[in-house]
Amino acid sequence: MKIFVSTGEVSGDLHLSYLVKEAKELDKNVKFYGVAGKHSKNAGVNIIQDIDELAIMGFTEAIKKYSYLKNKAEEYLNFIKRENIKKVIMVDYGGFNLKFLELLKKEIKDVEIFYYIPPKLWIWGEKRIDKLKLADHIMVIFPWEVDFYKKHNVDAIYYGNPFTERYKKIDRTGDKILLLPGSRKQEIKSLIPDFIDLVKKNPNEKYLLKLSSKEHLKWIDENLADLKNLEICYDISLNKSVKESKIAIAASGTVTLELALLGIPTIVVYKTNFINYVIAKYILKVGFVSLPNLTLNEEVFPELLQKRCNSVEIEKSMKTVLENLDSVQEKIQRIREKLSGVDITKRYAEFLLKGK
Numbered sequence: 001m002k003i004f005v006s007t008g009e010v011s012g013d014l015h016l017s018y019l020v021k022e023a024k025e026l027d028k029n030v031k032f033y034g035v036a037g038k039h040s041k042n043a044g045v046n047i048i049q050d051i052d053e054l055a056i057m058g059f060t061e062a063i064k065k066y067s068y069l070k071n072k073a074e075e076y077l078n079f080i081k082r083e084n085i086k087k088v089i090m091v092d093y094g095g096f097n098l099k100f101l102e103l104l105k106k107e108i109k110d111v112e113i114f115y116y117i118p119p120k121l122w123i124w125g126e127k128r129i130d131k132l133k134l135a136d137h138i139m140v141i142f143p144w145e146v147d148f149y150k151k152h153n154v155d156a157i158y159y160g161n162p163f164t165e166r167y168k169k170i171d172r173t174g175d176k177i178l179l180l181p182g183s184r185k186q187e188i189k190s191l192i193p194d195f196i197d198l199v200k201k202n203p204n205e206k207y208l209l210k211l212s213s214k215e216h217l218k219w220i221d222e223n224l225a226d227l228k229n230l231e232i233c234y235d236i237s238l239n240k241s242v243k244e245s246k247i248a249i250a251a252s253g254t255v256t257l258e259l260a261l262l263g264i265p266t267i268v269v270y271k272t273n274f275i276n277y278v279i280a281k282y283i284l285k286v287g288f289v290s291l292p293n294l295t296l297n298e299e300v301f302p303e304l305l306q307k308r309c310n311s312v313e314i315e316k317s318m319k320t321v322l323e324n325l326d327s328v329q330e331k332i333q334r335i336r337e338k339l340s341g342v343d344i345t346k347r348y349a350e351f352l353l354k355g356k
Helices: 010-026 038-043 059-064 066-082 094-107 143-150 185-201 214-219 238-243 254-262 274-283 291-296 311-323 325-339 344-354
Strands: 002-006 031-036 045-050 087-091 112-116 137-140 176-180 207-210 230-233 245-251 266-270 303-305
Touching: 002 010, 002 066, 002 094, 010 031, 010 038, 010 045, 010 087, 010 112, 010 254, 010 344, 031 038, 031 066, 038 045, 045 066, 066 094, 087 094, 094 112, 112 344, 137 143, 137 344, 185 207, 185 214, 185 245, 185 266, 185 311, 207 238, 238 245, 238 254, 245 254, 245 311, 254 266, 254 291, 254 325, 266 311, 291 325, 303 311, 311 325
Parallel strands: 002 031, 002 087, 031 045, 087 112, 112 137, 176 207, 176 245, 207 230, 245 266, 266 303
Antiparallel strands: none
16 A cells, blocks of 8 residues: 655654554555655655755745745646555645645545644634545544534544653753744744843853754854853754753744643743734634643643743743742643543554545
């Protein structure tokens, strides 16, 4: 059996890698090809396009790359036809995958499409639901999504969130402040100045800046070597960096859920350009942006967005969180309970292999 995969960001690549690993354990003959990153490559995907070249954040950036991605979609379509692949799994990356989904269904009538971790239409609005319905199967990882899709006459598949199997609460022994500026160029360039300001203002604190690649240093204009209380790491795991830290400051994204499941209190930060912010503020339908807060529909981690994302507000939020650790830890435990299940990733993999 051949299966084509399509994702576009690190978080989707991570989830896809779990699924591929389980599927290959269930069926030694299944082969995966497609668009993914290093995690999926290590799990056994034959990469025809590395996602490092695809990272896009926000509306204006997506528009700039529209023609490039349109050509890529045609390239992937031709590969699927040439290899006679009849199963496709899409993971997140809605800006591209929804268009790709339309193209596939138009060009290959008998292709079976699984959309795993679909775009968060319950946040961004429901206008794209008709496009998403073109998929043969929708597989979600948050419990409230089942009810959302049922409202639109879609029976979504839900077994639990795979991260609850991968991330266990860590006994933290360190006193560092963990800095996680994200993996996209736009994120890193917008957040690093505030992180550096924070480091400079608190010379007695120890900071750990975790970048997903050494290559990302080229996006940082400041000379980090001058900051004696800042350690930079690339290769150590998130688990190890959390173990060494007392609190984290992280760009809004999947990592905030990983941090919650690892048990570390976190400040969520985010900045984007003005056009993106205005559009997002208009479209967003919920009060929170981070997954831990959305899971409980209450503030677990403070969210500092746009103008509030600065060193002064970060310091205030850290003080508040560290003074109320028992309350934060109780909420973190409720997140795990709400998202847990039995043999989660294995059951998603079994569903993928079985299909129609």
